[in-house]
Amino acid sequence: MSVETKSLVAIVVNGEPCRTPAATLAELVHERGLTAQRVATARNGDFVPERARATTALRPGDRIEILSPRHGG
Protein backbone atom coordinates (compact mmCIF):
# COMPACT_ATOMS: atom_id res chain seq x y z
CA MET A 1 0.00 0.00 0.00
CA SER A 2 1.45 3.29 -0.98
CA VAL A 3 0.85 6.53 0.85
CA GLU A 4 0.89 9.58 -1.34
CA THR A 5 2.93 12.27 0.37
CA LYS A 6 3.06 15.72 -0.99
CA SER A 7 6.62 16.87 -1.27
CA LEU A 8 7.67 20.03 0.51
CA VAL A 9 9.47 22.85 -1.28
CA ALA A 10 12.19 24.76 0.56
CA ILE A 11 11.73 28.46 -0.08
CA VAL A 12 12.23 31.79 1.71
CA VAL A 13 9.13 33.80 2.58
CA ASN A 14 9.58 37.38 3.78
CA GLY A 15 13.19 36.64 4.63
CA GLU A 16 12.47 33.48 6.62
CA PRO A 17 13.36 30.00 5.32
CA CYS A 18 10.46 27.56 5.32
CA ARG A 19 9.21 24.34 3.72
CA THR A 20 5.80 24.41 2.15
CA PRO A 21 3.44 21.92 0.47
CA ALA A 22 2.17 24.77 -1.71
CA ALA A 23 2.82 24.20 -5.41
CA THR A 24 2.00 27.72 -6.53
CA LEU A 25 2.19 31.24 -5.15
CA ALA A 26 -1.62 31.32 -4.87
CA GLU A 27 -1.51 28.18 -2.70
CA LEU A 28 1.19 29.73 -0.52
CA VAL A 29 -0.89 32.88 0.06
CA HIS A 30 -3.85 30.61 0.92
CA GLU A 31 -1.74 28.45 3.26
CA ARG A 32 -0.72 31.58 5.16
CA GLY A 33 -4.32 32.67 5.59
CA LEU A 34 -3.98 35.78 3.45
CA THR A 35 -6.30 35.03 0.55
CA ALA A 36 -8.95 37.46 1.78
CA GLN A 37 -6.39 40.13 2.65
CA ARG A 38 -5.11 42.79 0.32
CA VAL A 39 -1.51 41.70 -0.18
CA ALA A 40 0.97 42.10 -3.01
CA THR A 41 3.47 39.44 -4.01
CA ALA A 42 6.89 39.20 -5.58
CA ARG A 43 9.02 36.21 -6.56
CA ASN A 44 12.81 36.55 -6.73
CA GLY A 45 12.52 40.32 -6.90
CA ASP A 46 9.87 40.44 -9.63
CA PHE A 47 6.30 41.59 -9.05
CA VAL A 48 3.71 38.83 -9.45
CA PRO A 49 0.22 40.29 -10.01
CA GLU A 50 -2.66 38.65 -8.18
CA ARG A 51 -4.04 37.13 -11.42
CA ALA A 52 -0.70 35.37 -12.08
CA ARG A 53 -0.28 33.77 -8.63
CA ALA A 54 -2.17 30.58 -9.53
CA THR A 55 0.13 29.92 -12.50
CA THR A 56 3.35 30.84 -10.68
CA ALA A 57 4.93 27.56 -9.60
CA LEU A 58 7.16 27.54 -6.52
CA ARG A 59 10.68 26.20 -7.05
CA PRO A 60 13.29 25.31 -4.42
CA GLY A 61 15.18 28.39 -3.28
CA ASP A 62 12.53 30.89 -4.44
CA ARG A 63 12.50 34.11 -2.46
CA ILE A 64 8.93 35.24 -1.98
CA GLU A 65 7.72 38.57 -0.63
CA ILE A 66 4.15 38.98 0.64
CA LEU A 67 3.52 42.63 1.52
CA SER A 68 0.57 44.60 2.85
CA PRO A 69 -0.29 48.27 3.46
CA ARG A 70 1.52 49.99 6.29
CA HIS A 71 2.05 53.51 7.60
CA GLY A 72 4.74 55.51 5.82
CA GLY A 73 6.33 58.91 5.50
Added chain:
Amino acid sequence: MNAPEPAIDTRSALVLYGEAFPSRMLIGTAQYPSPHVLAEAVRASGAGIVTVSLRREQARGRTGERFLELIEALGVRVLPNTAGCHTVKEAVTTAQMAREVFGTDWLKLEVIANDDTLQPEVFGLVEAAKTLAADGFKVLPYTTEDLSVADKLLAAGCKVLMPWGAPIGTGRGLANPYALKSLRAYYPDVPLIIDAGIGAPSHAAQAMEMGFDGVLLNTAVAKAEDPVRMAQAFAQAIDAGRTAYEAGLMGMRDMAQPSTPVAGTPFFDLKHGP
Protein backbone atom coordinates in the same frame (compact mmCIF):
# COMPACT_ATOMS: atom_id res chain seq x y z
CA MET B 1 -31.00 68.08 -6.68
CA ASN B 2 -27.36 67.68 -5.81
CA ALA B 3 -25.68 70.23 -3.59
CA PRO B 4 -23.06 72.22 -5.47
CA GLU B 5 -19.46 71.11 -5.12
CA PRO B 6 -17.54 73.20 -2.59
CA ALA B 7 -15.73 75.90 -4.50
CA ILE B 8 -11.97 75.56 -4.75
CA ASP B 9 -10.09 78.80 -5.18
CA THR B 10 -7.99 77.77 -8.16
CA ARG B 11 -5.48 80.51 -7.40
CA SER B 12 -4.49 78.87 -4.16
CA ALA B 13 -5.33 75.21 -4.83
CA LEU B 14 -2.47 72.76 -5.18
CA VAL B 15 -2.68 71.12 -8.61
CA LEU B 16 -0.74 67.89 -9.11
CA TYR B 17 -1.12 65.73 -12.20
CA GLY B 18 -4.28 67.64 -13.09
CA GLU B 19 -5.95 67.09 -9.73
CA ALA B 20 -6.72 70.04 -7.43
CA PHE B 21 -6.26 69.86 -3.66
CA PRO B 22 -7.54 72.66 -1.39
CA SER B 23 -4.73 72.04 1.13
CA ARG B 24 -1.07 72.49 0.30
CA MET B 25 -0.05 70.14 3.09
CA LEU B 26 0.81 66.49 2.51
CA ILE B 27 1.22 64.35 5.60
CA GLY B 28 2.87 61.04 6.46
CA THR B 29 1.08 58.32 8.42
CA ALA B 30 4.02 56.84 10.39
CA GLN B 31 5.15 57.05 14.01
CA TYR B 32 1.92 58.25 15.65
CA PRO B 33 1.21 57.14 19.21
CA SER B 34 -2.00 55.37 18.11
CA PRO B 35 -4.20 54.82 15.05
CA HIS B 36 -6.78 57.15 16.61
CA VAL B 37 -4.27 59.98 16.97
CA LEU B 38 -3.09 59.36 13.40
CA ALA B 39 -6.65 59.73 12.07
CA GLU B 40 -7.32 62.85 14.16
CA ALA B 41 -4.02 64.44 13.13
CA VAL B 42 -4.70 63.84 9.42
CA ARG B 43 -8.17 65.38 9.81
CA ALA B 44 -6.76 68.36 11.72
CA SER B 45 -4.10 68.93 9.06
CA GLY B 46 -6.71 69.24 6.32
CA ALA B 47 -4.25 67.40 4.04
CA GLY B 48 -5.76 65.81 0.94
CA ILE B 49 -2.82 63.47 0.36
CA VAL B 50 -1.24 61.00 2.81
CA THR B 51 1.83 58.87 2.30
CA VAL B 52 1.74 55.11 2.98
CA SER B 53 4.04 52.14 2.47
CA LEU B 54 4.20 48.37 2.00
CA ARG B 55 5.75 46.01 4.53
CA ARG B 56 5.94 42.26 5.08
CA GLU B 57 2.70 40.64 6.29
CA GLN B 58 2.97 37.70 8.65
CA ALA B 59 0.94 34.52 8.22
CA ARG B 60 -2.68 35.07 9.26
CA GLY B 61 -1.82 38.74 9.83
CA ARG B 62 -4.42 41.47 9.66
CA THR B 63 -2.13 44.48 10.18
CA GLY B 64 -2.27 45.66 6.59
CA GLU B 65 -6.01 45.27 6.23
CA ARG B 66 -6.71 47.17 9.46
CA PHE B 67 -4.40 49.99 8.44
CA LEU B 68 -5.96 50.26 4.99
CA GLU B 69 -9.47 50.44 6.47
CA LEU B 70 -8.34 53.28 8.75
CA ILE B 71 -6.86 55.21 5.82
CA GLU B 72 -9.82 54.61 3.52
CA ALA B 73 -12.14 56.05 6.16
CA LEU B 74 -10.25 59.35 5.94
CA GLY B 75 -11.34 59.88 2.33
CA VAL B 76 -7.98 61.22 1.17
CA ARG B 77 -5.71 60.34 -1.74
CA VAL B 78 -3.04 57.83 -0.78
CA LEU B 79 0.50 58.30 -2.02
CA PRO B 80 2.44 55.03 -1.64
CA ASN B 81 6.18 55.39 -1.16
CA THR B 82 9.15 53.17 -1.94
CA ALA B 83 10.85 53.92 1.38
CA GLY B 84 13.82 51.70 2.15
CA CYS B 85 14.56 50.87 -1.49
CA HIS B 86 18.24 51.21 -2.39
CA THR B 87 18.17 49.99 -6.00
CA VAL B 88 16.16 50.70 -9.14
CA LYS B 89 14.94 47.10 -9.19
CA GLU B 90 13.65 47.24 -5.58
CA ALA B 91 11.92 50.55 -6.19
CA VAL B 92 10.25 49.46 -9.44
CA THR B 93 9.01 46.17 -7.96
CA THR B 94 7.74 47.92 -4.81
CA ALA B 95 5.94 50.50 -6.97
CA GLN B 96 4.21 47.79 -9.00
CA MET B 97 3.14 46.01 -5.80
CA ALA B 98 1.86 49.28 -4.31
CA ARG B 99 -0.17 50.08 -7.43
CA GLU B 100 -2.03 46.77 -7.15
CA VAL B 101 -2.69 46.90 -3.40
CA PHE B 102 -3.58 50.59 -3.08
CA GLY B 103 -5.29 50.83 -6.48
CA THR B 104 -3.45 54.00 -7.48
CA ASP B 105 -0.76 54.90 -9.98
CA TRP B 106 0.45 57.80 -7.80
CA LEU B 107 3.87 57.14 -6.34
CA LYS B 108 6.32 58.86 -4.03
CA LEU B 109 9.51 57.50 -5.53
CA GLU B 110 12.42 57.05 -3.13
CA VAL B 111 15.74 55.48 -3.98
CA ILE B 112 18.01 55.84 -0.98
CA ALA B 113 21.79 56.22 -1.19
CA ASN B 114 22.77 55.41 2.39
CA ASP B 115 21.13 54.79 5.72
CA ASP B 116 22.86 57.57 7.67
CA THR B 117 21.68 60.50 5.58
CA LEU B 118 18.77 58.84 3.75
CA GLN B 119 19.99 60.96 0.87
CA PRO B 120 18.34 60.31 -2.50
CA GLU B 121 20.44 58.11 -4.80
CA VAL B 122 19.80 60.41 -7.72
CA PHE B 123 21.22 58.26 -10.53
CA GLY B 124 18.97 55.34 -9.62
CA LEU B 125 16.13 57.77 -8.96
CA VAL B 126 16.25 59.09 -12.54
CA GLU B 127 16.42 55.58 -14.00
CA ALA B 128 13.52 54.30 -11.89
CA ALA B 129 11.47 57.42 -12.68
CA LYS B 130 11.95 56.83 -16.40
CA THR B 131 10.81 53.18 -16.15
CA LEU B 132 7.81 53.97 -13.94
CA ALA B 133 6.59 57.06 -15.81
CA ALA B 134 6.70 55.03 -19.05
CA ASP B 135 4.62 52.38 -17.26
CA GLY B 136 1.90 54.93 -16.46
CA PHE B 137 2.86 55.90 -12.91
CA LYS B 138 2.36 59.47 -11.72
CA VAL B 139 5.77 59.84 -10.15
CA LEU B 140 6.54 62.30 -7.35
CA PRO B 141 10.28 61.84 -6.81
CA TYR B 142 11.98 62.53 -3.48
CA THR B 143 15.09 64.30 -4.73
CA THR B 144 17.77 66.81 -3.77
CA GLU B 145 17.89 70.50 -4.74
CA ASP B 146 20.25 69.71 -7.63
CA LEU B 147 19.18 71.41 -10.87
CA SER B 148 20.77 68.88 -13.22
CA VAL B 149 18.97 66.03 -11.46
CA ALA B 150 15.70 67.99 -11.62
CA ASP B 151 16.15 68.41 -15.38
CA LYS B 152 16.63 64.68 -15.85
CA LEU B 153 13.62 63.82 -13.66
CA LEU B 154 11.42 66.13 -15.72
CA ALA B 155 12.77 64.63 -18.94
CA ALA B 156 12.01 61.18 -17.48
CA GLY B 157 8.33 62.14 -17.26
CA CYS B 158 7.91 63.48 -13.71
CA LYS B 159 5.39 66.37 -13.56
CA VAL B 160 6.11 67.14 -9.89
CA LEU B 161 9.40 67.33 -7.98
CA MET B 162 9.88 66.88 -4.23
CA PRO B 163 13.25 68.32 -3.15
CA TRP B 164 14.33 67.66 0.43
CA GLY B 165 14.47 70.44 3.01
CA ALA B 166 16.92 68.43 5.11
CA PRO B 167 17.54 64.69 5.62
CA ILE B 168 14.46 62.67 6.60
CA GLY B 169 13.63 62.82 10.29
CA THR B 170 16.17 65.49 11.22
CA GLY B 171 13.74 68.38 11.71
CA ARG B 172 16.42 70.85 10.68
CA GLY B 173 14.28 72.87 8.28
CA LEU B 174 15.61 74.17 4.97
CA ALA B 175 19.31 73.29 5.02
CA ASN B 176 20.09 75.01 1.71
CA PRO B 177 17.65 77.87 1.10
CA TYR B 178 19.86 79.40 -1.59
CA ALA B 179 19.76 76.28 -3.76
CA LEU B 180 16.05 75.79 -3.12
CA LYS B 181 15.42 79.40 -4.20
CA SER B 182 17.37 78.72 -7.41
CA LEU B 183 15.31 75.61 -8.06
CA ARG B 184 12.08 77.57 -7.54
CA ALA B 185 13.22 80.35 -9.85
CA TYR B 186 14.44 77.90 -12.48
CA TYR B 187 11.16 75.97 -12.70
CA PRO B 188 8.40 78.53 -12.11
CA ASP B 189 5.74 76.26 -13.65
CA VAL B 190 6.66 72.86 -12.16
CA PRO B 191 4.89 71.96 -8.92
CA LEU B 192 7.63 71.75 -6.28
CA ILE B 193 6.94 70.23 -2.87
CA ILE B 194 9.40 70.39 0.00
CA ASP B 195 9.63 66.85 1.33
CA ALA B 196 11.51 65.88 4.49
CA GLY B 197 13.52 67.67 7.15
CA ILE B 198 10.74 70.00 8.29
CA GLY B 199 10.76 70.31 12.08
CA ALA B 200 8.65 73.36 12.93
CA PRO B 201 5.72 75.26 11.41
CA SER B 202 8.10 78.19 10.80
CA HIS B 203 10.16 75.96 8.47
CA ALA B 204 7.02 75.12 6.48
CA ALA B 205 6.00 78.80 6.37
CA GLN B 206 9.47 79.71 5.10
CA ALA B 207 9.19 77.17 2.27
CA MET B 208 5.77 78.48 1.31
CA GLU B 209 6.91 82.12 1.43
CA MET B 210 9.67 81.13 -1.02
CA GLY B 211 6.97 80.05 -3.43
CA PHE B 212 7.05 76.28 -3.03
CA ASP B 213 3.76 74.68 -3.93
CA GLY B 214 3.40 72.44 -0.91
CA VAL B 215 5.08 70.76 2.03
CA LEU B 216 5.19 67.06 2.90
CA LEU B 217 6.05 66.18 6.47
CA ASN B 218 5.53 63.45 9.01
CA THR B 219 7.83 63.25 12.04
CA ALA B 220 7.30 66.87 13.15
CA VAL B 221 3.60 66.13 13.65
CA ALA B 222 3.75 62.47 14.70
CA LYS B 223 6.43 63.06 17.35
CA ALA B 224 4.96 66.28 18.78
CA GLU B 225 3.63 66.10 22.34
CA ASP B 226 0.18 66.74 20.88
CA PRO B 227 0.19 65.62 17.23
CA VAL B 228 -3.36 66.82 16.55
CA ARG B 229 -2.63 70.40 17.64
CA MET B 230 0.71 70.33 15.83
CA ALA B 231 -1.09 69.27 12.64
CA GLN B 232 -3.30 72.36 13.04
CA ALA B 233 -0.25 74.55 13.62
CA PHE B 234 1.36 73.29 10.41
CA ALA B 235 -1.86 73.82 8.45
CA GLN B 236 -1.98 77.44 9.67
CA ALA B 237 1.70 78.04 8.92
CA ILE B 238 1.39 76.61 5.42
CA ASP B 239 -1.69 78.74 4.74
CA ALA B 240 0.04 81.84 6.10
CA GLY B 241 3.18 81.22 4.08
CA ARG B 242 1.23 80.67 0.88
CA THR B 243 -0.92 83.78 1.40
CA ALA B 244 2.25 85.80 2.08
CA TYR B 245 3.81 84.51 -1.14
CA GLU B 246 0.73 85.44 -3.14
CA ALA B 247 0.56 88.84 -1.42
CA GLY B 248 4.19 89.56 -2.35
CA LEU B 249 6.82 90.04 0.34
CA MET B 250 8.69 93.32 0.67
CA GLY B 251 12.35 93.39 -0.36
CA MET B 252 15.09 93.42 2.28
CA ARG B 253 17.15 96.58 2.86
CA ASP B 254 20.53 97.08 4.48
CA MET B 255 19.65 100.44 6.04
CA ALA B 256 16.87 101.30 8.46
CA GLN B 257 14.06 103.42 7.09
CA PRO B 258 11.40 104.98 9.33
CA SER B 259 7.93 103.64 8.85
CA THR B 260 6.35 106.69 10.55
CA PRO B 261 6.35 109.83 8.35
CA VAL B 262 9.35 112.10 8.90
CA ALA B 263 7.49 115.20 7.71
CA GLY B 264 5.79 116.93 10.64
CA THR B 265 7.92 115.25 13.30
CA PRO B 266 7.64 117.41 16.48
CA PHE B 267 10.80 119.06 17.78
CA PHE B 268 12.45 118.20 14.44
CA ASP B 269 14.08 121.65 14.28
CA LEU B 270 15.38 121.38 17.87
CA LYS B 271 17.11 118.07 17.13
CA HIS B 272 18.50 119.00 13.76
CA GLY B 273 18.88 122.79 14.19
CA PRO B 274 17.97 125.55 11.79
